[in-house]
Amino acid sequence: MKRVVSIAAAVAMTAGLAACGSNDKSAGGSGNGSSGSEFKAAIAFDVGGRGDHSFNDASYAGMEAAKKKIPNLKITTAEAGEGENDQARENRLSQLAASGNKAIVAVGFVYAKSIGTVAKKYPNVKFAIIDDASPDSKGTNVEQITFKEHEASYLAGVAAAKMSKTGHIGFVGGVNVPLIQKFEAGYFAGAKHANPKIKIDKTYLTPAGDFSGFAAPDKGKASANSMFQKGADVVYAAAGKSGDGVIQAAHSAGKWAIGVDSDQALTADKSVAGSVLTSAMKNCSGTVEDFVTSVKDDKFSGGNKEFGLKEDGVSLATTGNHLSAEAKKAVDDAKKEIVDGKVKVSPTPSK
Structure with a gap:
């Protein structure tokens, strides 16, 4: 700096x-x-x-x-x-x-x-x-x-559903605003595409207008802990610095976290970075x-x-090589479908 x-x-x-x-x-x-x-x-x-x-x-x-x-x-x-x-x-x-x-x-x-x-x-x-x-x-x-955060989040949802052993995953949004809803929309759509029976918990740390949800790791950790205790084994955080808490919770619970924006397997604290399954990145x-x-x-x-994916503006990280062969193939197939225009990912959550 x-x-x-x-x-x-x-x-x-x-x-x-x-x-x-x-x-x-x-x-x-x-x-x-x-x-x-x-x-x-x-x-x-x-x-x-x-x-x-x-x-x-x-x-x-x-x-x-x-x-x-x-x-x-x-x-x-x-x-x-x-x-x-x-x-x-x-x-x-x-x-x-x-x-x-x-x-x-x-x-x-x-x-x-x-x-x-x-x-x-x-x-x-x-x-x-x-x-x-x-x-x-x-x-x-x-x-x-x-x-097009919803496109990268779709791939994250596919990965989460394929890697979940419980058929139960979660989403933590920082602030309940249209931008973060794009992450939710893509994640839910991708997960349900990969496993129509998948159970998905979601929570937003703060309502629209209160931006502290992007800087509250303690709230992120508490929300993720609650999801893990209820049976989720993969939680995706679109919550800025609050995502640090989600990664910490995943590490303590022996579960997976999915990072956002940056490759958080590389940027998170080294003591917990191994619990980052993948990250939905934007360039x-x-x-x-x-x-x-x-x-x-x-x-x-x-x-x-x-x-978006076609312009290499968003992507899914592979650092750590944590994804199974099945999950990798599912992600690659989903990406190709989106890039080729065969799948259109909605930026708004379904009702």
């Missing part, structure tokens, strides 16, 4: 930022030079921040990959605070734009309204938002990066890397870019 911009610092600068707007040539001037030969880019994290072993870390990995291509890249990081509002997020993004960053990545749909507002104030700065394609974040200088790293390099190379193009 190069530098952390705190919420307090962002708020303190709000008055000064109000005068910048779209007329601030130092922050949004033409060309991609910044502080001489230095090229500045920034990433604003979602709740859970660095060390979530999930999509915040995966997104930052994209920044590190971009630095290998852009030696003069200076990366600024900004952490999110629990329970903050749109104004706090707007202040954070404004501070980053006013500091001369040419490419700014906002991790998570919670930044939708704030990035839409700030992007208009700094038309010469390029922004990217992960997991949102709503009108709130839309702008000519905004790239909306979204994924946050590659998309962030492409965004930053496109800005540096003057090849930026805004708008929504959606990535």
